[in-house]
Amino acid sequence: MVDDTDDLVVRTPEAFRRAGIDARIRHRVSTVDLRRRAVEVVDLDEGRTYWEPYDHLLLATGARPVVPEGIDPGVAGVYTVKSLDDARAIKLALQAAPGAFVVVVGGGYIGVEMAENLRRTGRSVTVVDRNATLMAHLDPDMSALVTASAIRLGITLALEEALISLDAPGGVVRGVETDRAHHPAQIVILGLGVRPDAALAASAGVPLGAAGAVHVDEACRTGVPDVFAAGDCADAYDLVGRRHVYQPLATHASKQGRVAGLAIAGRPARFPGVTGTSVTQIGSSDVSRTGLGEREIRALGLDAASAAISSTTRVGYMPDSSSITVKLWGERGSGRLLGGQIVGGAGAGKRIDVIATALSAAMTVEDLLGLDLAYSPGLSDTWDPVQVAARVLVRDL
Numbered sequence: 310m311v312d313d314t315d316d317l318v319v320r321t322p323e324a325f326r327r328a329g330i331d332a333r334i335r336h337r338v339s340t341v342d343l344r345r346r347a348v349e350v351v352d353l354d355e356g357r358t359y360w361e362p363y364d365h366l367l368l369a370t371g372a373r374p375v376v377p378e379g380i381d382p383g384v385a386g387v388y389t390v391k392s393l394d395d396a397r398a399i400k401l402a403l404q405a406a407p408g409a410f411v412v413v414v415g416g417g418y419i420g421v422e423m424a425e426n427l428r429r430t431g432r433s434v435t436v437v438d439r440n441a442t443l444m445a446h447l448d449p450d451m452s453a454l455v456t457a458s459a460i461r462l463g464i465t466l467a468l469e470e471a472l473i474s475l476d477a478p479g480g481v482v483r484g485v486e487t488d489r490a491h492h493p494a495q496i497v498i499l500g501l502g503v504r505p506d507a508a509l510a511a512s513a514g515v516p517l518g519a520a521g522a523v524h525v526d527e528a529c530r531t532g533v534p535d536v537f538a539a540g541d542c543a544d545a546y547d548l549v550g551r552r553h554v555y556q557p558l559a560t561h562a563s564k565q566g567r568v569a570g571l572a573i574a575g576r577p578a579r580f581p582g583v584t585g586t587s588v589t590q591i592g593s594s595d596v597s598r599t600g601l602g603e604r605e606i607r608a609l610g611l612d613a614a615s616a617a618i619s620s621t622t623r624v625g626y627m628p629d630s631s632s633i634t635v636k637l638w639g640e641r642g643s644g645r646l647l648g649g650q651i652v653g654g655a656g657a658g659k660r661i662d663v664i665a666t667a668l669s670a671a672m673t674v675e676d677l678l679g680l681d682l683a684y685s686p687g688l689s690d691t692w693d694p695v696q697v698a699a700r701v702l703v704r705d706l
Contacts, residue, residue, distance in 0.1 A: 310426070314393050314400070341366065341513035343533055365535045365573045368510050368523055369566065372503035372541035372557050377472055380499070384475055386482035387497045390419050402496055403430070409495035411435070412485050414472050416443040418589050420500030421455070424464050425591050435465040435492050437472060437485060444596065447650055448603045450617060451636055454652040458594040467492060503557050505542045518544040520555035527579040529569035537573060539565035546582035549600045549647060549668055550609055556585050586665040588658040593631075595658025599665040600648025601638060612641045616702035620694040622656040624686040633657040635698040637664070637674065644673040644706045649695070656688070663695050674703045 311317060325332035333350075339358070340349035347362045374389035376382050382389055388399050403409070409432070413424045416438030427434040436443065436459070442452035443459055443466070459466060470487035475497065477483060484493040505522035507515075516532040518524030523531055523538035527546070531538050540562035547554040561583055571578035588597035606613045617636040624630065631654025638647040649664035651657055667677045678699040684691055692700070 310429075314396050317393060317396075338509060341368075341509055341515075343513055343515075343536070346535075363535075365537065367569055367573065368507075368515070368531070368536065368538040368542055369540045370506045370509055370542045373506045374499065374503055375501040376499060377501070380472070380475060381477075382499065384477045384480055384482050386495055387475065387477075387499065389499050390423060391503065399496075399498065403427075403432070406495050410493050411496045411498065412437060412492050412494035413498045413500055414438075414485065415500035415502065416440060416466075416468070417446065417500065417502055418444070418587070419502070420498075421459065421591055422589060423498055423500055424459065425462060428462050428464055433465070435467055435494070437467045437470050437487055437492065439469065439471045441469050443468075446602065446604075447596075447598055447652075448615075448636060451598075451634065451650045451652055454634060455591060455594065455596055458592045462592045503541065505544075505555060505557070507542050510538065510542070518555075519553045520544070522555045524553065525565075527568075527581060528572040529565050529580060530572065537569045539569040545580070548582040548584055548671075550605060554583070554585070556583055558583075558585075558587060560586070581669075584665050584668045586661060588661060590658065593654055594652055595655065596652050597658040597661035598648070598650040599661050600646070600668045602648055602650065603638075606638060606647060611647065613638050613647055614641055614702065614705035615639075616698050616705070618694065618698045618701055620690065620697055622654055622694075623688055624690050627686050629655075631655060631657070633660075633694050635660070635694045637677075637695075637698045637702045639674040639702050639706045641706055644675055644703070646672055646674050646677055649698075651695075653694075657694075660693070660695055663693075674699050674706055678703060 322332040322334050335353045337351045338348045339351050347360045350361050351358050374391045411427050411432050411434045413420045413436045416436050421443055424434050424436050442456045444452045444455045470489045474486045475482055482497050484491055507523050510523045516524050522544040523542050525538050525543045529537045529539045541557040544553045544555050565580050568578045568580040584599045586599040615638045619634050621630045622633050633653030636650045640647055646667050651661050682693045
């Protein structure tokens with residue numbers, strides 16, 4: 310959909326330098342010495358090593374793609390999806406083998422988006438996932454709608470299958486072996502998510518938190534004086550679950566980076582927390598979620614009820630009106646809104662922002678029901694589908 314991967318670069322090193330920031334690319338920090346208040350830096354081009362002192366240190370080391378144990382990502386034809394370099398490598402591989410069978414391992418956001426775009430180019434693509442549906446972070450009834458969308462796109466699904474090994478004679482991939490079948494492939498894409506890249510912090514003695522990410526407070530401070538962390542290497546406070554979690558999303562990373570920079574500069578700033586809001590598209594379907602879902606609610610032991618409704622994105626008699634399914638969760642007794650999920654046609658997905666705002670404000674389901682939302686036949690019904698779901702849910706709370 311984008312001609313040149315360079316168009317995806319948000320800011321170049323030169324742009325940083327013009328802003329007075331000493332951006333040293335092709336340099337790797339190998340050690341953090343908290344006592345010395347310095348970092349050991351390796352210049353990858355010149356091969357020299359030097360120490361750089363700091364007054365404040367910000368750890369923004371990001372995340373690493375998940376690679377299953379026993380799987381060698383160095384096998385020819387096997388790719389992870391994390392950086393622009395990964396994207397360039399995959400694009401070149403596809404151009405070199407226009408008729409290649411592609412297997413995508415992982416049915417989450419990255420795997421599904423990759424599979425959809427492969428289908429856009431006419432590729433034969435199979436998605437392998439150990440769960441019974443795609444996007445299993447959604448509730449089963451909602452993820453089933455996503456699975457149906459993938460099937461309509463012509464994506465072959467190998468669900469409830471776990472990756473066991475690569476079929477790679479001579480170091481060149483020829484397929485994948487699961488616990489149930491062999492799937493031929495000349496290109497294998499691992500889209501299994503990410504883990505925090507916190508090894509540098511851990512080796513220095515910086516305390517870790519949720520999922521092995523660097524633990525931070527509202528100002529992105531770590532447990533070490535003058536050391537901060539932000540982005541995919543750091544955890545965050547879950548406003549709904551009331552615990553620290555690891556949610557590596559671009560929106561969180563950007564906001565945490567801003568807060569960390571302000572705090573280091575001595576200005577009051579806070580990152581209050583997250584609700585885990587995300588949105589994507591597959592085919593003609595928008596898919597979004599925020600807050601807690603069935604799995605998290607069960608794990609936290611909350612007494613909760615849910616309601617799912619089917620409606621249309623605008624008044625049914627209007628042209629281009631499409632279906633939308635909204636599901637909400639609320640806590641019995643308190644009536645507290647706990648989460649929401651949406652799957653539907655164009656214009657459905659961004660409605661999740663209303664639910665996310667309500668969660669951030671600690672609203673009840675009744676509060677959500679009373680919100681003064683906009684109405685126009687070409688954009689929504691008199692009762693927005695989000696509020697229709699709230700009307701149904703409030704009866705059980």
